[in-house]
Amino acid sequence: MKKIVFLLLTVLAFMCTFGQDAGRKGYIGMMIGPSFPYENFTSSGNFFDGYAETGLNISLLNFGYKIWRNLGVTAGWFGIANPIDYFGSQGMWGTGALMAGPLISFPLNEKFDLDLKGMAGYTLLRRSFENSSETASAVGPGYEAGIMLRYNFAKKWCLMMNLEIINTRLDIQFGQDPKVSIINSSFGIAYRLK
Numbered sequence: 746m747k748k749i750v751f752l753l754l755t756v757l758a759f760m761c762t763f764g765q766d767a768g769r770k771g772y773i774g775m776m777i778g779p780s781f782p783y784e785n786f787t788s789s790g791n792f793f794d795g796y797a798e799t800g801l802n803i804s805l806l807n808f809g810y811k812i813w814r815n816l817g818v819t820a821g822w823f824g825i826a827n828p829i830d831y832f833g834s835q836g837m838w839g840t841g842a843l844m845a846g847p848l849i850s851f852p853l854n855e856k857f858d859l860d861l862k863g864m865a866g867y868t869l870l871r872r873s874f875e876n877s878s879e880t881a882s883a884v885g886p887g888y889e890a891g892i893m894l895r896y897n898f899a900k901k902w903c904l905m906m907n908l909e910i911i912n913t914r915l916d917i918q919f920g921q922d923p924k925v926s927i928i929n930s931s932f933g934i935a936y937r938l939k
Contacts, residue, residue, distance in 0.1 A: 769897075769901075770811040770817070771808070771809055771810030771817070771938035771939075772808070772810075772903060772905075772935035773807070773936055773938060775804060775805060775806070775933050775934065776802075776807050776907055776931040776932060777801070777802070777804070777931055777932065778802055778907075778930045778931030779929075779930055779931075780802040780826070781799055781927065781929075781930070782797035782799070782925075782926065782928075783926050784924065784926045786924060795827075795925070796831045797827040797828070797838050798828045798829070800825060801826050802825040802929040804821055804823040804931060804933065805822050805823065807821055807933065807935065808820045809848050809860060809893075815851060816848070816850075817847075817848040817849075817850060818846070818847065818848055819860070819862040820843075820844065820845040820864070821842070821889070823841070823842055823929075825839070825929065826839055826840075827840075829872070829874070834874055834875075834876060835874065835875045836872065837872070838871070838872055839869075839870070839872075839873075840868065840871075840887075840911070840925060841869045842887055842911070843866050843867050844864035844865060844867070844868075844889055846862060846863045846864035846865055846866075847862070848860055848861070848862045849862075856896060856898070858894075858895040858897065859892070859893070859894055860894075860895065861892055862889075862890070862892075862893065862909075864888065864889045864890075865889075867885075868886065868887030870884075870885075870913065870915045872917060881917045882917065883915035883917040884915065885915040885916070887913030887915075887925075888911075888912055888913070889910065891908060891929075893905055893906065893907045894906045895935070897937065901936060901937050902935070902936060903934070903937055904932070904933070904934055904935075905931075905932065905933050905935055906932055907929070907933075908930055909929050909931075910926070910928050911929065912924070912926050913925045
């Protein structure tokens, strides 16, 4: 999956650009949608790997701004909750992050823009179980790569559809630490910046 995303980002980065956008160059908005764990983080793994199930992601801040032609910066502040079901023990994985990185934005036509983004930053991971007061948490680096389609339905507003992968591995428990691998699909609205 990582190789496919990297190849897609590389190919699109070397495509010819569509020229300077004389209109609005950025956006700031909020998004919400399902969160799908994959690889060893899923419920088919073992206890040390997570036993995570499909959850919810909320992006309280989703920002992007073109600085030069189609290149710019992006940032995000988001939280993800994935339930745990380990042989009847109910719990929750909570992942929160504040990240930033580069943005490549392609205007497809007057109404649609396609954004490719990669971010890295500060990540908080927390695990808790309902039947126990035991909780574990850790902080450290994480990264995200994604693709976003924006529909500019008004001069100052756009709808956003986002698909991204998030990965981190933090020191949260003794022994083997889980590799957190999540695919987020989210939808939202943003104010278009000048």
